Amino acid sequence: MMSVQDRPARRDPLQWFNLRGRRGAGLWAFVAMRLSGIGLVVYLYLHLVILRQLAEGPAAWDQFVALAKSPAFLLLDVLLIAGILVHGLNGLRLTLISFGVGVAQQKTLLAGVVALTVVLTALSFYAIFFLKG
Amino acid sequence: MTRHVTLRVLRNKAGSAPRYETFSVNVPESANVLDALERAWHEHDRSLTFRHACHHASCGSCGVRIDGVEKLPCVTPVADYPAGATLTVEPLRNFPVVADLAVDAGRLYRGLDALQAPITRPAEALREAAGAELPEGVAGFKRFENCLECGLCLSACPAMATDPHYLGPAALAAAERVMLAAPAEAGPAILRLLDDEHGLWRCHSAFECTEVCPSNVQPAEALMRLRGMVIRAKFRRLLGREKGST
Numbered sequence: 057m058m059s060v061q062d063r064p065a066r067r068d069p070l071q072w073f074n075l076r077g078r079r080g081a082g083l084w085a086f087v088a089m090r091l092s093g094i095g096l097v098v099y100l101y102l103h104l105v106i107l108r109q110l111a112e113g114p115a116a117w118d119q120f121v122a123l124a125k126s127p128a129f130l131l132l133d134v135l136l137i138a139g140i141l142v143h144g145l146n147g148l149r150l151t152l153i154s155f156g157v158g159v160a161q162q163k164t165l166l167a168g169v170v171a172l173t174v175v176l177t178a179l180s181f182y183a184i185f186f187l188k189g
Numbered sequence: 190m191t192r193h194v195t196l197r198v199l200r201n202k203a204g205s206a207p208r209y210e211t212f213s214v215n216v217p218e219s220a221n222v223l224d225a226l227e228r229a230w231h232e233h234d235r236s237l238t239f240r241h242a243c244h245h246a247s248c249g250s251c252g253v254r255i256d257g258v259e260k261l262p263c264v265t266p267v268a269d270y271p272a273g274a275t276l277t278v279e280p281l282r283n284f285p286v287v288a289d290l291a292v293d294a295g296r297l298y299r300g301l302d303a304l305q306a307p308i309t310r311p312a313e314a315l316r317e318a319a320g321a322e323l324p325e326g327v328a329g330f331k332r333f334e335n336c337l338e339c340g341l342c343l344s345a346c347p348a349m350a351t352d353p354h355y356l357g358p359a360a361l362a363a364a365e366r367v368m369l370a371a372p373a374e375a376g377p378a379i380l381r382l383l384d385d386e387h388g389l390w391r392c393h394s395a396f397e398c399t400e401v402c403p404s405n406v407q408p409a410e411a412l413m414r415l416r417g418m419v420i421r422a423k424f425r426r427l428l429g430r431e432k433g434s435t
Contacts, residue, residue: 071282071350077257078345082396082409086347089393150394156417159410162396 085146085166092143099136130184137180141173190218194225194267198237199279201286210234211275222262222276223251226290238289246403249337252344253290254279259341259401281344296353297340300360304367304379335404336362342398342408354387358398358408361389365411368418377422384419 073087109116123129149165152158158165194214201207212229223241230237241251246264253262256270256277270276284292342358343349349357356364364383368376383389389412398408 068350072347074347077254077259078397078400079258080396080400082394082400083347086393086395153394153413154416155420156414159413162394 081163081166085149085169088142089146089150092139095136095139096143099139127185133184134177134181138173138177141176142169145169145172191215192218192220192267192272194220195273195275196222196225196229197275197277198226198229198289199277200237200289201280202236202288209277212237216267218268220267222255222260222265222267222278225267225276226262226278238287238291240291246337249339252281252339252341254281254344259344261337261339261341261403264403281340283343283346283349284340292340294340297338297343297357297359300356301338301363303356304360304364304382335406337404339403341401341403342406345397345401346392347395347397348391348393352387352391355391356383356388358392358412359406361392361415362406362408362411365415368415376418380415380419380422383415389416389419 072090075083075087078084106120109120146166146169149158149162149169152165153162192215194216196212196214197209198212199207200210212233214225214228214232216225216228221244223244226237226239227241230239239251239253241263242248243250244263246261249261251261251263252259254260255262255265257279259281262278267276278290280286280290280292284294284296287293336359338359340359342362346355346358348355361383364379368379392409392412394409394413396409399406399410402408
């Protein structure tokens, strides 16, 4: 669209993660959104690679299931849930404020995102490690 | 009473690599950081380049980053920082550096030009004053633009780092003011202009522009209100309640 022209500037995505001097919670949310987004995309591909083992027969799959039950792997599950919560709940926050809803309360909404993420992640941790299915 | 101030300034001259240089100056306790910079220029190095004019947050020309935070040094007291601290002073981000702390702010003005946003718009009655009895000899209350066009918001915005054509928060906030001033005439055209990947939708809601704005313009909030307007206009068109297209 723009009639705006600018001399070519160096595009530097690393500046997205430059928190030096930043004061608001908004940039932390911005960074968390990007990191969780990248993490979820990586997870999606890992998930597809792992599902492929189903094609290699029961033995290969059982071997993976044994690995998936290890505490270290279960911790990764908790991390995955935390990433989904951060990305999903903050996505709802951003959708709301992009509709012009709750703009003045965006920091309160962010606090709600953080609180819900912490509580639901803690519940997930408890369910994964202490509830016997 | 004087205060000893150490400034660590990012020097950047054509033909030489950027480097930090430290200046030690004594300034009055009540001095601002701009006073310390001027003292460094006066006492240590006349080639130290920085932009300034009004000394009271009116012209918006002296913006820099102090310890990483976008500030107007003309209204940033040295007393805001711990005694003995070294203040790191760097040019604004997301603008080409001309020399030392002076940047080419053309990107800011081109954004405002694209929206035909006025530097100032016709004065209007203050809402609070509407209907109030005017003091004797006063013809009317006037409100002027809050935006100083200092560019601090463009420096703080992470989206500016990756989209050289992004209009930026100052221009988008100005767009809302233009719309509010003349919604019937300017509104539809401005919304069409802003409904673009380099316009409203480039913002990623970090709200850093609002955090650093020295004049309470709240660009991020204005931008979100504009998004709401665009979305509502699209829904109205979708439901056939309004003719036109974007």
